[in-house]
Amino acid sequence: MKCPFCGFVDTKVVDSRMGKEGNNIRRRRECTECERRFTTYERVEETLPLVVKKDGRREAFDRMKIISGMQRACEKRPVSIATIERFVDSLELSLQESGEKEVDARRIGNSVMEGLHAMDEVAYVRFASVYRQFKDINEFMSELKDILAQGDKKLSR
Numbered sequence: 001m002k003c004p005f006c007g008f009v010d011t012k013v014v015d016s017r018m019g020k021e022g023n024n025i026r027r028r029r030e031c032t033e034c035e036r037r038f039t040t041y042e043r044v045e046e047t048l049p050l051v052v053k054k055d056g057r058r059e060a061f062d063r064m065k066i067i068s069g070m071q072r073a074c075e076k077r078p079v080s081i082a083t084i085e086r087f088v089d090s091l092e093l094s095l096q097e098s099g100e101k102e103v104d105a106r107r108i109g110n111s112v113m114e115g116l117h118a119m120d121e122v123a124y125v126r127f128a129s130v131y132r133q134f135k136d137i138n139e140f141m142s143e144l145k146d147i148l149a150q151g152d153k154k155l156s157r
Contacts, residue, residue, distance in 0.1 A: 001029055001040060008033035019043075021089065048095055049103045058102065061095065063088055066112060073127035077120050087115045 001011045008031055015028035024043040030036070048061040070084045091111055095103060109131050116124040125144065134140045 003031035003034060003036065004038055005036045006031060006034040021086075023089070048092065049098070049100045051105050051108060052102050053105050061092075061103075061108075063092060066091070066108070069127065070112065070116065070123075073116055073123040073130075074120060077123050079120050079123060083119060087119070091115070 002009050003011055010032045011029045012032060013027050014030050014037065017026045018024075019026055019041065024041050027040045027042065029038055029040060031038075050058040051061055052058055066088050067081075067084055070087070071081065074084065091108070094111075095108075113124060113128055113131065116127050128143055129140060132139075132143075134143070
């Protein structure tokens with residue numbers, strides 16, 4: 001492992017621990033040259049399906065693309081990055097377990113919208129307005145009315 005401070009390529013592992021969720025390993029390392037310590041995380045590289053875009057292109061599943069989109073939607077909202085990462089972890093796991101070689105981008109987008117709807121309705125509307133590309137204010141208002149109707153149903157239970 002290359003030292004991030006001096007660039008020397010020889011480091012030693014001082015401590016290894018299982019990550020909080022049990023899906024990665026946290027390693028504390030020390031550079032044998034400059035003797036500074038740093039932390040690395042290892043996770044199993046799993047095979048994820050290719051994402052089939054609207055125009056037929058195929059691209060690799062990009063976890064960071066989903067996280068950044070969700071973070072933008074949740075900006076200035078009471079949703080932690082840990083909550084977003086847990087959701088993306090579960091999305092990745094379900095895609096891996098499906099065993100499919102390809103998955104439609106709409107399916108992923110709809111899953112993200114469902115997750116955001118459960119996390120924060122404002123973030124959901126932000127994401128939906130970009131993802132669904134509302135053509136006019138009427139489509140946007142229709143979506144808002146659906147959310148309000150669902151909220152009323154929850155209150156009446």
